[in-house]
Amino acid sequence: xxxxxxxxxxxxxxxxxxxxxxxxxxxxxxxxxxxxxxxxxxxxxxxxxxxxxxxxxxxxxxxxxxxxxxxxxxxxxxxxxxxxxxxxxxxxxxxxxxxxxxxxxxxxxxxxxxxxxxxxxxxxxxxxxxxxxxxxxxxxxxx
Amino acid sequence: xxxxxxxxxxxxxxxxxxxxxxxxxxxxxxxxxxxxxxxxxxxxxxxxxxxxxxxxxxxxxxxxxxxxxxxxxxxxxxxxxxxxxxxxxxxxxxxxxxxxxxxxxxxxxxxxxxxxxxxxxxxxxxxxxxxxxxxxxxxxxxxxxxxxxxxxxxxxxxxxxxxxxxxxxxxxxxxxxxxxxxxxxxxxxxxxxxxxxxxxxxxxxxxxxxxxxxxxxxxxxxxxxxxxxxxxxxxxxxxxxxxxxxxxxxxxxxxxxxxxxxxxxxxxxxxxxxxxxxxxxxxxxxxxxxxxxxxxxxxxxxxxxxxxxxxxxxxxxxxxxxxxxxxxxxxxxxxxxxxxxxxxxxxxxxxxxxxxxxxxxxxxxxxxxxxxxxxxxxxxxxxxxxxxxxxxxxxxxxxxxxxxxxxxxxxxxxxxxxxxxxxxxxxxxxxxxxx
Numbered sequence: 001x002x003x004x005x006x007x008x009x010x011x012x013x014x015x016x017x018x019x020x021x022x023x024x025x026x027x028x029x030x031x032x033x034x035x036x037x038x039x040x041x042x043x044x045x046x047x048x049x050x051x052x053x054x055x056x057x058x059x060x061x062x063x064x065x066x067x068x069x070x071x072x073x074x075x076x077x078x079x080x081x082x083x084x085x086x087x088x089x090x091x092x093x094x095x096x097x098x099x100x101x102x103x104x105x106x107x108x109x110x111x112x113x114x115x116x117x118x119x120x121x122x123x124x125x126x127x128x129x130x131x132x133x134x135x136x137x138x139x140x141x142x143x
Numbered sequence: 144x145x146x147x148x149x150x151x152x153x154x155x156x157x158x159x160x161x162x163x164x165x166x167x168x169x170x171x172x173x174x175x176x177x178x179x180x181x182x183x184x185x186x187x188x189x190x191x192x193x194x195x196x197x198x199x200x201x202x203x204x205x206x207x208x209x210x211x212x213x214x215x216x217x218x219x220x221x222x223x224x225x226x227x228x229x230x231x232x233x234x235x236x237x238x239x240x241x242x243x244x245x246x247x248x249x250x251x252x253x254x255x256x257x258x259x260x261x262x263x264x265x266x267x268x269x270x271x272x273x274x275x276x277x278x279x280x281x282x283x284x285x286x287x288x289x290x291x292x293x294x295x296x297x298x299x300x301x302x303x304x305x306x307x308x309x310x311x312x313x314x315x316x317x318x319x320x321x322x323x324x325x326x327x328x329x330x331x332x333x334x335x336x337x338x339x340x341x342x343x344x345x346x347x348x349x350x351x352x353x354x355x356x357x358x359x360x361x362x363x364x365x366x367x368x369x370x371x372x373x374x375x376x377x378x379x380x381x382x383x384x385x386x387x388x389x390x391x392x393x394x395x396x397x398x399x400x401x402x403x404x405x406x407x408x409x410x411x412x413x414x415x416x417x418x419x420x421x422x423x424x425x426x427x428x429x430x431x432x433x434x435x436x437x438x439x440x441x442x443x444x445x446x447x448x449x450x451x452x453x454x455x456x457x458x459x460x461x462x463x464x465x466x467x468x469x470x471x472x473x474x475x476x477x478x479x480x481x482x483x484x485x486x487x488x489x490x491x492x493x494x495x496x497x498x499x500x501x502x503x504x505x506x507x508x509x510x511x512x513x514x515x516x517x518x519x520x521x522x523x524x525x526x527x528x529x530x531x532x533x534x535x536x537x538x539x540x541x542x543x544x545x546x547x548x549x550x551x552x553x554x555x556x557x558x559x560x561x562x563x564x565x566x567x568x569x570x571x572x573x574x575x576x577x578x
Contacts, residue, residue, distance in 0.1 A: 005526070007524070007526030009519050009524055009554070009556060010556075011555055011556050037527075037528050038528075039528060039532065041553050041554070042531065042553075042554055042555075044526055044527070044528060044531075046526060063556070063557060063558060064556070065519050065520060065521055065524050065556065065557055066521070066524075067521065067524045067525070067526055069526045098527060099527070116526075116527075
């Protein structure tokens with residue numbers, strides 16, 4: 001049920017992000033979703049890509065520091081209150097969202113949001129129990 | 144394994160007698176053969192016969208690196224060029240280069256002193272020494288080379304560069320010992336990893352590292368990553384080259400100095416007066432036996448202290464404790480003395496951090512600022528900003544606590560800090576450029 005997210009350490013300097021996208025482009029890896037968290041001197045680029053291993057190997061070879069993080073992709077009703085319902089369920093069980101970002105594509109008529117939880121396994125259990133649609137990694141990489 | 148039992152285990156009293164005899168001959172020699180010293184001695188009103196006891200050395204004039212530069216290239220030589228068989232030169236990274244010469248006997252003395260060092264490190268017949276010090280004008284390569292032959296070891300004259308090839312040679316030639324800079328040793332370990340080779344599985348047993356300052360925690364790191372015993376060697380081209388002193392494999396605690404050839408003093412770098420025995424100060428060396436370019440009271444700029452308690456290896460020579468920095472590398476930040484090695488120790492004591500760092504000193508208005516750049520690695524990388532920021536804060540807190548200086552800590556991408564071939568550039572002082 002989990003999705004592999006690629007995290008990349010980036011120094012905050014001009015052209016560094018483009019170097020990552022160039023490497024991915026040259027290796028034929030497609031970016032499915034992304035988010036960039038930054039401070040004044042460094043940033044962390046988080047990516048969901050079409051081929052995790054290929055992207056990771058190539059970025060490492062080119063000297064980037066990369067990591068793997070398990071995240072959860074969830075379908076969210078594309079209407080007022082859609083996200084709020086989910087957050088309420090999580091809050092009731094004291095599960096924290098470390099960060100979240102939106103997926104580029106839609107799945108059917110719903111939005112897709114990527115979540116990083118502090119307790120991933122418990123979060124998955126809880127979401128399933130509440131009949132929410134989790135999109136497994138394999139499906140997500142090829143959307 | 145002791146190379147020269149007579150001189151390395153000589154009773155102190157006897158050693159001091161030998162030093163005095165040699166010092167008297169030396170002063171006589173430079174007075175007559177080196178116009179520079181004749182003038183300096185006359186300015187101080189000193190005649191060679193005034194040197195009656197070892198302590199009288201303090202009446203002799205100091206020699207600094209600038210004196211060698213001012214007399215570039217051959218002005219301080221005490222013999223004619225017909226007697227010089229070899230020349231070496233310092234890199235000149237901090238100014239004009241300096242040139243040193245060797246007579247035939249100097250070259251032999253150097254080989255035997257370096258041979259002593261290798262034996263003290265446990266390297267002798269049957270050992271294969273991978274010598275990765277640069278061959279050329281730099282004294283490291285040839286110094287270690289001839290020393291290895293004197294010690295009866297097999298030497299691989301590798302020199303620097305071509306790191307991937309070096310790993311193959313170490314592996315295929317079954318090298319049991321290595322000589323290089325400590326930062327290059329870490330670079331070798333990293334490169335081995337990149338090649339999919341476990342650096343711990345290489346046949347090396349001992350490493351002899353010098354030519355740049357390093358810390359106790361960096362030693363532990365090298366020992367763990369290469370599965371070897373790491374020993375500190377000391378030398379400087381002006382005095383001879385590598386082989387002035389080395390840690391023995393038995394105690395690994397302070398560098399045994401070749402006192403029958405070098406007279407040592409520790410002084411206050413500002414006043415020039417001797418410090419109390421065992422106190423920290425700047426090391427000053429007088430070359431007792433060198434023929435080509437003998438130096439009186441050479442200011443090494445290295446900050447250290449001498450320990451004269453007996454060592455369990457049996458040598459009676461004084462031990463120089465690890466060099467704590469250079470009197471001219473010392474950074475004064477808002478009035479606080481900071482040595483790069485202190486920062487290095489803090490980084491190595493922080494979980495997962497590698498000793499790849501750079502200090503950037505600047506001045507904003509009237510305030511000095513210190514930025515510590517540290518390379519990130521996969522062990523410490525977190526995909527959450529707060530994880531990395533808390534690491535930065537942890538290092539910042541430790542620097543504040545141990546050194547009393549507020550620094551900003553900045554994580555940078557791996558290999559963003561120049562290193563490997565030569566010496567890592569640890570300090571960028573922008574204050575000097577602004578002046």
